[in-house]
Amino acid sequence: MSFYPQPAQQSEKRIIHQCPVRAPAGLLGYLDSLHTISTEQEDAIDRTEVEKVGFDNYMKDKYIALDQDKCWFVYQTCLATGARNVVEAGTSFGVSTIYLSLAVQQTIKLRGGEGRVIATENEPEKAARARSTWAEAGEGVADLIDLREGDLRETLKDGLADIDLLLLDIWAPLALPALRLVEPHFRRGAVVICDNSISSADRYADLQAYMRDPKNGYANLTVPFKNGLEMSVYLGRYGGT
Numbered sequence: 001m002s003f004y005p006q007p008a009q010q011s012e013k014r015i016i017h018q019c020p021v022r023a024p025a026g027l028l029g030y031l032d033s034l035h036t037i038s039t040e041q042e043d044a045i046d047r048t049e050v051e052k053v054g055f056d057n058y059m060k061d062k063y064i065a066l067d068q069d070k071c072w073f074v075y076q077t078c079l080a081t082g083a084r085n086v087v088e089a090g091t092s093f094g095v096s097t098i099y100l101s102l103a104v105q106q107t108i109k110l111r112g113g114e115g116r117v118i119a120t121e122n123e124p125e126k127a128a129r130a131r132s133t134w135a136e137a138g139e140g141v142a143d144l145i146d147l148r149e150g151d152l153r154e155t156l157k158d159g160l161a162d163i164d165l166l167l168l169d170i171w172a173p174l175a176l177p178a179l180r181l182v183e184p185h186f187r188r189g190a191v192v193i194c195d196n197s198i199s200s201a202d203r204y205a206d207l208q209a210y211m212r213d214p215k216n217g218y219a220n221l222t223v224p225f226k227n228g229l230e231m232s233v234y235l236g237r238y239g240g241t
């Protein structure tokens, strides 16, 4: 169940009222259009073709962006927590990354200092599309993004510090390895958000078992967006009891 009706079902007024993102109307419209394409592609997924060509191959030219209401939630969480160092596991064409960049920009405006969004993408063509999406978005979106191309199990090994938020929007088998690479760099109170935590619970069994084991230091909440969205707070290993 989604908290919000999908944009197509909303009146213009409701969308503007509910969207927390501070950005020019042109950029908000651009984001709406990217979500529309992504949703249309997902609605048209041909399961037979996926089986025939393989999941990764089939998804190579698809956005598979995080749903728009979830992007708004991630943006709002970044603002609420003052997140300035953010990691995104799974970037694709870079839609959710735009929200992360806008949120970090807003935090820098409010509180000063610096920040960056570390994005990760394995497919070279997707990485190239993400860069052009960010350039088209304008508003300095690209300036804060450090896109790490290649397998995140390699690209997240170095160059992380004081991470405030990790977005797990990645193929399920990669989620726990990504978390374990970033975890040593979490500040206490860092937030981890994982998509599809209800619909893909069986595929996230290793991640959820790890995060729900109290000794690993996470406070977990399943937020009832469509297909579930897990929001966890890192209290520190053996901490927070």
Ligand SMILES: C[S@@+](CC[C@H](N)C(=O)[O-])C[C@H]1O[C@@H](n2cnc3c(N)ncnc32)[C@H](O)[C@@H]1O
Pocket (backbone or CB within 6 Å): 063, 064, 065, 066, 089, 090, 091, 092, 093, 094, 095, 096, 097, 120, 121, 122, 123, 126, 150, 151, 152, 153, 169, 170, 171, 174
């Ligand atoms: C669900 S999509 C991300 C969507 C993106 N967060 C958005 O909202 O626009 C997951 C992405 O992870 C990428 N991916 C898969 N395995 C990866 C790996 N080992 N390292 C880095 N990226 C990977 C896929 O190519 C895919 O584009």
